[in-house]
């Protein structure tokens with residue numbers, strides 16, 4: 475399949491989404507970039523256009539399901555995109571003294587990270603299935619392997635995205651629709667900066683985007699990085715939970 479002909483990215487105003495947009499920007503590529511921040515969206519669109527891509531932008535909150543559906547119906551009216559990267563996301567944490575996550579934040583997080591992801595998939599699926607091909611990349615996190623005490627709701631949402639993507643891959647693969655789960659470790663971004671706890675093996679967004687693009691071209695089921703953190707977090711899920719929690723506490727990821 476010719477990856478990159480029509481590429482749609484949500485959260486393109488962010489660090490990873492913006493770097494991905496630039497990684498795909500080239501002559502002959504139609505980029506559909508989404509975000510909320512007008513200034514950042516215009517800036518990333520300009521950079522991608524300078525690289526030769528045709529760029530179309532859309533601003534809305536992904537929790538606004540009617541707006542989301544209207545946009546995706548419009549994009550799919552001619553033909554489903556070749557690649558859809560569901561990347562927009564947010565984080566919360568339990569606070570500096572372990573106070574807990576306010577319900578309003580938990581609800582916003584689940585609506586953004588999990589429900590909107592499913593809404594996007596369901597909105598593009600009919601056109602992609604009609605076409606009989608396409609690729610959907612869901613951005614989860616290494617935090618989806620095992621719950622970190624400082625970010626319970628975030629870990630739950632990303633575990634949900636991971637499971638959803640794996641299930642979709644099994645369901646839709648035989649129809650020619652490729653589904654990939656992206657599990658980044660720490661990547662320099664406003665969201666990452668706001669997260670408490672140590673951030674080992676921090677990558678820059680451009681490096682992450684290059685790695686993700688390569689993984690998508692290979693149609694890897696799981697695109698997880700960096701290797702040492704991937705192995706470590708994977709082990710947390712395999713070990714008895716009591717042992718994993720002890721390891722996390724020793725590493726400074728206490729509640």
Ligand SMILES: NC(=O)c1ccc[n+]([C@@H]2O[C@H](COP(=O)([O-])OP(=O)(O)OC[C@H]3O[C@@H](n4cnc5c(N)ncnc54)[C@H](OP(=O)(O)O)[C@@H]3O)[C@@H](O)[C@H]2O)c1
Pocket residue numbers: 484485486487488489490491509510511512514534535536537561562563564586613614615616657658659660661662663664665666
């Ligand atoms: N950075 C990391 O270490 C890391 C690690 C693992 C997974 N991830 C995942 O990677 C993805 C991108 O994160 P990032 O690190 O690039 O963070 P970021 O720079 O903070 O970007 C977040 C993006 O999501 C958009 N967004 C958030 N809430 C939204 C909403 N309700 N409606 C519409 N757009 C919304 C933001 O749009 P505006 O800025 O325009 O509001 C922005 O484009 C997220 O799903 C995140 O969970 C990141």
